[in-house]
Amino acid sequence: MELKVENKISAQTAEKLTENVNKITDEKIEKSLNYDELSKEEQKAVDEFNAKIDVMDSTQVLQYGASAQNKISEFSDSVLEDVKTKNVGDVGDLLANLVSEIKSFDSAINTSEPKGLAKLFHSVKKEVNYIVAKYNKIENNIDTIEKGLENNKLQLLKDINLFDTMYDKNLDYFKEISLYIIAGERKLEELKTKVLPELKKKAEASNDQIEIQKVNDMETQINRFEKKLYDLKTTRIISIQMAPQIRLLQNNDAELVEKIQSSITNTIPLWKNQIVLALGISNSKKALKQQQAVSELTNDMLKKNSETLKQGSIDIAKESEKAIIDIETLKKTNRDIIETLDTVIKIHEDGRVKRAEAEKELETIEKELKDKLLEINVKEK
Numbered sequence: 001m002e003l004k005v006e007n008k009i010s011a012q013t014a015e016k017l018t019e020n021v022n023k024i025t026d027e028k029i030e031k032s033l034n035y036d037e038l039s040k041e042e043q044k045a046v047d048e049f050n051a052k053i054d055v056m057d058s059t060q061v062l063q064y065g066a067s068a069q070n071k072i073s074e075f076s077d078s079v080l081e082d083v084k085t086k087n088v089g090d091v092g093d094l095l096a097n098l099v100s101e102i103k104s105f106d107s108a109i110n111t112s113e114p115k116g117l118a119k120l121f122h123s124v125k126k127e128v129n130y131i132v133a134k135y136n137k138i139e140n141n142i143d144t145i146e147k148g149l150e151n152n153k154l155q156l157l158k159d160i161n162l163f164d165t166m167y168d169k170n171l172d173y174f175k176e177i178s179l180y181i182i183a184g185e186r187k188l189e190e191l192k193t194k195v196l197p198e199l200k201k202k203a204e205a206s207n208d209q210i211e212i213q214k215v216n217d218m219e220t221q222i223n224r225f226e227k228k229l230y231d232l233k234t235t236r237i238i239s240i241q242m243a244p245q246i247r248l249l250q251n252n253d254a255e256l257v258e259k260i261q262s263s264i265t266n267t268i269p270l271w272k273n274q275i276v277l278a279l280g281i282s283n284s285k286k287a288l289k290q291q292q293a294v295s296e297l298t299n300d301m302l303k304k305n306s307e308t309l310k311q312g313s314i315d316i317a318k319e320s321e322k323a324i325i326d327i328e329t330l331k332k333t334n335r336d337i338i339e340t341l342d343t344v345i346k347i348h349e350d351g352r353v354k355r356a357e358a359e360k361e362l363e364t365i366e367k368e369l370k371d372k373l374l375e376i377n378v379k380e381k
Helices: 002-020 040-052 058-063 066-085 089-109 122-206 209-321 327-380
Strands: none
Touching (some): 040 122, 058 209
16 A cells, blocks of 8 residues: 555656756746736735835834744744755665675675585585575565665655645745735835825924924834845745755655665666576586586596406407417427426336346346355355
């Protein structure tokens, strides 16, 4: 419900500001102090003021138009107080915080990439989770700032409406003080052209001191009344100056509303869209790096496996082409066998020779033994 009211206020004030914000004064305020240019109702009010003026009443002269002057004075004070108490710094701080929050997200997007295969999956997932958490935190801060901007926008729209009311009041005060001035000038004209000449004529004719004093008193009061009218004209100038001041204040608030509205309807949604895109791009980059790392690992493994397979195949092929027993081994074995056989044959031959020699020796020994025994037997006989 409040949002609908805000939009209604904004639409009403936007049209007025378009027409009036660049004007220094309103056409009505620039109206000259001319009785003939007044409406019949205003002329009637001037005539009533005029009829009540008694310049010989010093108190009345002093109080003439005082109520309108007091209204303008109080009104000026209220405008000044509004300017003094208006805290537009909150809006500036909120907009500055908005920019700061948006910039702070860059650090999350530009975090260092994981290195090494050990960090390939765990670190990337952890980093993405960090970015998402950072985004959620900043988004919460942005939502808080957005609510603050909405509240300030509503207050500014109320102030814009208030300035319209203040402008209308100032215009009313201006009209009132102008009517007092017109009535006073008409009375002053009457006193100078009719009343004072008649008093002078009467005093000159009678040469009466009392009548002469009446002339002096009238001139004094006319002079005092002229000063009073001058004072009212000064007040009128203040009212004229107040008009552009109100419009300038109103325009400042309108520009702030436009800034806030632009931030709410354009900057924040655009930022959120850009963050989503940035997050997607970041994830894509990380996924690409993961894929590159996997591809690199796969290529390395394929290269190493192919090299191993190549060397193994070569070794197997070489071994498969070899005989079970190497020819050199067979040659050496054959040589060894021949040498062995030769050696064995030689040993056998040597053995036969030695055995033959031994048999001869045995025969000799046996013969010698027999001969010795025969010799012994012969001797015994």
